Each structure stands twice: as structure tokens, then as C-alpha cells.
Amino acid sequence: MPETPALDLARELIRRPSVTPEDAGCQDLLADRLEAAGFAIQRLRFGPVDNLWAVAGKSGPLLCLAGHTDVVPAGPAEQWSHDPFAAEIVDGRLYGRGAADMKSSVAAMVCAAERFRAEQPGHPGRLAFLLTSDEEGPAIDGTRAVMRWLAERGERIDFCLLGEPSSSHELADTIKNGRRGSLNARIRVRGRQGHVAYPQRADNALHRLIGLLHDLTAHRWDDGDAFFPPTSFQVSNLRAGTGAENMIPGDADAVFNWRFSPLQSAASIQAVVCDYCGRRGVDPHAIEWRLSGEPFITESGPLIDAARRAIRQCCGHDVTLSTAGGTSDGRFIAPTGAEVIELGPLNASIHQIDEHIEAAHVDQLAGVYYALIGALLGGS
Structure with missing residues (x-):
């Protein structure tokens, strides 16, 4: 299968064994790329946890693309059909710990942001990344701590897209617009x-x-x-x-x-x-x-509208809103007043032996994210 930008980056991230709270160099790789795209980079280490805050744009509403670089342990490697940190592609599927949860989403987000910034460097509004290596663990020194840091500086997120694996049967068939x-x-x-x-x-x-x-x-x-x-x-x-x-x-x-x-x-x-x-x-x-x-919900608003348009444009179908499943770092972001949704790949294999996604979905997801960014920040 030919390499494509987002798929190539996803494989690079999976090859880094970043088991919570380790980042294993993932954020350094991403920071270098985002800095080249014009983002101002802040590396934030709280306790044993690496966090990254990156912002591009001068003024206006802030859209934050949020995710985590840490993964759960792979378990017995001998039970995997393919090395959990080799990022192998077999029969069109990308295998590896974090393939679905959620290094593919992070890669897709970064590539979407790079494309958007290259095509519209003077875009209205601001685009940000919030990445942590503490989502799968205690979740004390990760997004929770970054949100406190932002509040101390008077920074406010207006819209937040988390790349958690939300899809059920086909790519982008479900958006999580809240959590219990x-x-x-x-x-x-x-x-x-x-x-x-x-x-x-x-x-x-x-x-x-x-x-x-x-x-x-x-x-x-x-x-x-x-x-x-x-x-x-x-x-x-x-x-x-x-x-x-x-x-x-x-x-x-x-x-x-x-x-x-x-x-x-x-x-x-x-x-x-x-x-x-x-x-x-x-x-x-x-x-x-x-x-x-605490529970949170985004019932409606520009972020959901933009996601619906992007999914129809890129995938050709409508989307279901859902609050099912466990918790996510959205619980630390929503209380500030931000509109928050989760949109990512299929979640059927998350935290399992032989975690995988369809390799083609990585770049398709990057296309959805690109369209969503454009819909919110004045692009296509």
C-alpha cells in the first residue's frame, strides 16, 4: 500500500512505545512539524507527564485539536499477530498499539492543520493543539493540568475537537457530543x-x-x-x-x-x-x-454543524450523535464553556490484542478534519 502523509506519520507515532505516562518522543516529532507550520510551541511538563500546547493565528475564536500520545500497555507480545509497535500494514489494515486509540487521529489532525495553514496562512481565528501523555492513566498531570495553566493565562478554548475513536461501523458514522x-x-x-x-x-x-x-x-x-x-x-x-x-x-x-x-x-x-x-x-x-x-454535553452549535458538513462532504453520509462509552479528556475542557465533540476512527479494537484500523481511513480522517477546520475558521 502506498505511503500517504497522514498514514506515514501515524506509523512513525505507533513505532514509539509511549505507554502511559511515557511520550517516547512523539510530542517532539509533532512539535517540530507544527512549528514548521507556524505554530508557537509550549512544552509543558507536569510531574511525570509531557504535554504540548501549540497555537497558530493572531486573533478570533480558538479551535483546539486535542488528543493523547500515550497508549495502554500492549500485553503479551506473543499474542499479537504483528508486533504491537511495528506499525505493520497487512491486508489493508494498520496494526499496532495506538492505531485506533489514538495515534492515527493525532497524525490526521497534524496533517490537516499543516495543509490548512499552507493554503490559508492568514486565516481568521486561531488553531491550537493540546496533546498529553496522561490520558490513559491517572489523568492528573495531563489535560486537567494544562487547562489550569491556560486559565491562569486567561486563555479560553471556544471549540474543541478530540480525536477519540468514536466511529462504530463506518468511518465518521458517530460523533460523541457528550459523556456521562x-x-x-x-x-x-x-x-x-x-x-x-x-x-x-x-x-x-x-x-x-x-x-x-x-x-x-x-x-x-x-x-x-x-x-x-x-x-x-x-x-x-x-x-x-x-x-x-x-x-x-x-x-x-x-x-x-x-x-x-x-x-x-x-x-x-x-x-x-x-x-x-x-x-x-x-x-x-x-x-x-x-x-x-462530571457529565458534559454539546447539544448544538457551530462545531457540530461544521462536523456534519465535513462528514457529508468527505464521507457522503450523515452522522449520529452519541454520549455512550467511557470518559475522555473532554470532561476537563467542556466545563470552561467550550463546545466539545469527539470524532475519530472505528473503536472496535481499542485496548485489544491486534488493535488496528483500515489504513485508508487515516488519510480519509485527515480530509474530514481539514474540511472541519475550514468550515469553522473561514476556509472551504
Whole structure:
């Protein structure tokens, strides 16, 4: 298969084993290219994380192309059909860790920006890149930290396009125009250990914990709305006992998560949990809470309109708006008032052995991004 600009760059990025929080030189490669295209470069290192902020243009609305250069671990290399960091093309498919999530999108964005800047160097508005090596990990020193840095300087993003793999069945068939919130909790219920034959002398911590989990599982949180499915509650981990058959557990631990719509908030969920704790004799202060992100939504606006036009122009079909899936770094950008969408390649193989995408999709995606940039910043 002949090399094309975006595909060639995607392969260069995949060959760099940038497992979170390592960047492995990806951002240096991209910074050199963006600087040559007239972008002012800011390298931002927070903790162990490399971040890149690059801006071109003098004034006007700011369109930010955002993504991450880090990838999840490849797992056992022997289980892959092709070396996960060799970026091989076989039967028209590009294989490698990050091929779908999301080095191909980053490559497509950079090539689209280079083309746009070359053809319209005096374009109205500003074009920016926000790249991090901390999206797949704790997400503390990456986009979250960069957004604080921007706020301190009075910089505001008007439109943000993330290259997350949003497509389901064909390229650009789905745009993520929002995400559910994610709230995590860990709890340890303390009782009193004892012999199963003398339950009156013990306090079974697991029984109380199971009662609480039953309440939370049976609770109807909401019915969702036009953009979001109902809030969901899932138990991910449960531990109690010593392994002995004749012992009542004195401690019981659980880890659980809510994916919630804007009809809920972290505070409203916590209030319900505390109420159930009181009914079950569980100390609510024994819960450790961690909010991964609040829900966000871009219902309409110039960014969605531009994306629709670009997709019709380049792919010949309409697009579905969706809020399904996990979280993304959009949760750190949307609260500033920016319109935020995610548009990228097919997501069927992300985080899997033999992650791949259709090689031809990389340059097709660059064409979509180019058309979108032009639609927003006064181009074609």
C-alpha cells in the first residue's frame, strides 16, 4: 500500500512505545512539524507527564485539536499477530498499539492543520493543539493540568475537537457530543469476626455490605434524557472473609462506580448512598469517593454543524450523535464553556490484542478534519 502523509506519520507515532505516562518522543516529532507550520510551541511538563500546547493565528475564536500520545500497555507480545509497535500494514489494515486509540487521529489532525495553514496562512481565528501523555492513566498531570495553566493565562478554548475513536461501523458514522459523569467509591464495612455456629457473638460485615449493595443496585436513579441513557450503578470488586468456611467475616470491602447523566450530580448520588447507609447500619464516613468527571454535553452549535458538513462532504453520509462509552479528556475542557465533540476512527479494537484500523481511513480522517477546520475558521 502506498505511503500517504497522514498514514506515514501515524506509523512513525505507533513505532514509539509511549505507554502511559511515557511520550517516547512523539510530542517532539509533532512539535517540530507544527512549528514548521507556524505554530508557537509550549512544552509543558507536569510531574511525570509531557504535554504540548501549540497555537497558530493572531486573533478570533480558538479551535483546539486535542488528543493523547500515550497508549495502554500492549500485553503479551506473543499474542499479537504483528508486533504491537511495528506499525505493520497487512491486508489493508494498520496494526499496532495506538492505531485506533489514538495515534492515527493525532497524525490526521497534524496533517490537516499543516495543509490548512499552507493554503490559508492568514486565516481568521486561531488553531491550537493540546496533546498529553496522561490520558490513559491517572489523568492528573495531563489535560486537567494544562487547562489550569491556560486559565491562569486567561486563555479560553471556544471549540474543541478530540480525536477519540468514536466511529462504530463506518468511518465518521458517530460523533460523541457528550459523556456521562463517572463517580467511584470504595467502602470498608467493619463488623466483628466470629464462628458461624455462634452468629449471636459476631457481626457479619458482609451481610450488611450486601444489604447496602442490594439497595444501590435496585435503586432507580433516573430515566435518562434525550441525550443520555439512565444513570447506571455497577459493583466492580467485592472482598470479605479469610477463606475459611466456618468464620464470619469481620470486614468487607467493595468498589463500585456510577456512570451518571446530567440529571444527577456527585452530591445527589452521595446523598442517596448516605441514606441507605443509615438504614443498613453502615458508617457513610467509611466510603472513599473519587469523582473522575462530571457529565458534559454539546447539544448544538457551530462545531457540530461544521462536523456534519465535513462528514457529508468527505464521507457522503450523515452522522449520529452519541454520549455512550467511557470518559475522555473532554470532561476537563467542556466545563470552561467550550463546545466539545469527539470524532475519530472505528473503536472496535481499542485496548485489544491486534488493535488496528483500515489504513485508508487515516488519510480519509485527515480530509474530514481539514474540511472541519475550514468550515469553522473561514476556509472551504
